[in-house]
Amino acid sequence: MNDRVVNVILAGLGGQGVLKASEIVSTVAFRAGLDVKQSELHGMSQRGGSVSSDIRFGREIFSPMVPPGEADFLVVVAPDQVEVHRHQLRPCGVLITPDAVDATKLASRRSSNVALLGVLSHHLDFPEEAWLEAIRAAFAEKLHAANLQAFALGRASR
């Protein structure tokens, strides 16, 4: 990883695991020894409203918020939230939507957040084991199988 700051935005609706997914991404970057800032606004999120989380990592991060129009990756778990966030993406940034993964193949429909992280993981320079470790750390043991399957599905779909 060079000096460049990587900006990721995860978005969706309350209850879709946006904050859980962003915890996983930031944990992976943190354990790689990078400076990390992850920022979200919650409070109303549990009531089904829009939720988004900014994750920035690199050698040194200042603002915890991705500056408008500077997201390198925009991962959106709810299809109807794409247009809400599209303007945050860089002109050459990568948009990852639920279409990226065949949802019918998910062991649990609730794991689409982690499946999209599988897709994101392709584009980032972290070893696969680091992702798996962060996923295991983020969920109770009974949820490991479904989430690891979702991650593998996302990672295999390119």
Place this chain on the structure above:
Amino acid sequence: MNVSDRMLLSGDEAVARAALDAGVALGTGYPGTPATEILEHFSEIGGRAKWAPNEKVALEVALGVAFAGARAIAVMKHVGLNVAADPLFTSTYTGVTGALVVMSGDDPGIASSQNEQDSRHYAVAAGIPMLEPADSQEAYDLTLRAIEISERWNIPVLLRMTTRVCHSRTVVRRRAGVTAAPAPHFERDIRGRVMIPAYARTAHRKLRRKLAEIQAWNESCSLNRVEAGEPALGIIASGVSYMHVREVAPRASVLKLAFTYPLPVEKIRAFASGVERCLVVEEGDPYLAEAIRGAGVDVQSKAEMFRFGELDADRVARIIAGDTSPEPPAVPGKPPQLCAGCSHRYVFEAFRKLDCIVAGDIGCYTLGVLPPLEAVDACVCMGASIGVGLGLRHVLPPQQARRVVSVIGDGTFVHSGITGLVEMTYNPPPTGHVVVILDNATTAMTGHQENPSTGRTLEHDPTGKLSFEELARALGIADVVVCDPALDKAGFERVLGECLANGRINLIIARHPCLLIAGTLREYERAAMQCCEALAEDP
């Protein structure tokens, strides 16, 4: 320092971690976004934490802890500081023997609040030293420093944070060498702690002397640092605004302030005189800019349009450029709503059906204001539903007055509704009144915290339980009806209709557990039953 000392923590978690590392004897507070997680995390990692009925009580309990020579932290959101303002203003007179940190979480941009107040004004008004962290590391460090300052000058310290700092996760390294917490002990200090006028006059002068000393100390304090850059532009910033400044103006000279009351005026003057253009970048009210100008230092400040909402890198770039052209409108997201099947929905449907004028309150049920329900006519602050409803009843023409109801949740009722209920029995309006308590057995909006009416502590262990029915009857309210609006929708409507018509003062308790934690509630109850049985068997 080993590797495990490097952690990724939210600002809230960092405050809790520092409180634990400093041996804080008790953390008190009331849930409120963005500060709720501090006490939850403090308890989780082994600290002793308690939810109080409201912020005023929380601060009073914390003050008692600090009178006993121990370290205390009281945690609340910005509007909670208003509730706690009464003890706050006199706690600076009495001072403390141990340490007292008052944490207030401001909400610029109003992510989840009823106003956008800038609590920094409280520091000036109450004469309480104030620290403002910019990220989680500073939240950790400044909590420790707040304790040191509090103990050194025997004064409470305000730790003022914002939603962005509370809820952002950033890297934190713990500090070694925190001084051990003193053992609690009582020493009598009648003149110092009993604020009758004669002693309070002396205490006020003493406070001002302390603040003058602290200001002098702050002039050379390392918490405010100059980051040298090009002299063409010098920026004074505090809190998360500093981070945005570093993002967009990497070459500027920066005076980063963390100890923002009493301000290090001479340090600021020296910085300003060393740069060609000196600009203050701050979120919310122009607190720093006005204080600095008041001290006779000529600085520029942001345009009025940036008083509103959070700052971000783009807005800070605009402030620096003096760009006041209209900002692009925010793309609307999906607003939150009452959960499908939530029992509150049935209550608001009944209000609509009976054409009620609804004095509402703070909680999930405030969402009853949004389409399609649109069944809330006022929402001001915690507990206001009852007073506002009574006021409407007192003066509206009878045919309108009879349609007024006050609706309030269980947690909010305990927080600030009890005195409203007393007002209803003391000064009943000519048409009577109807108060509806929505009792869903939890403080749902902030993430399902316990409160005195759930009968469980912060850790969900059984404790004394406040009964709304018995309280109301003790206050002299004869008409108390308990019903379940989800299981018996028609029954609730009938009861509401009868209460509106009877011209007396009525309390309806609409009781149905929050759907989101119904299973968890059953587990708590099962555990409590087992606990009771075990006690019964063990004489």
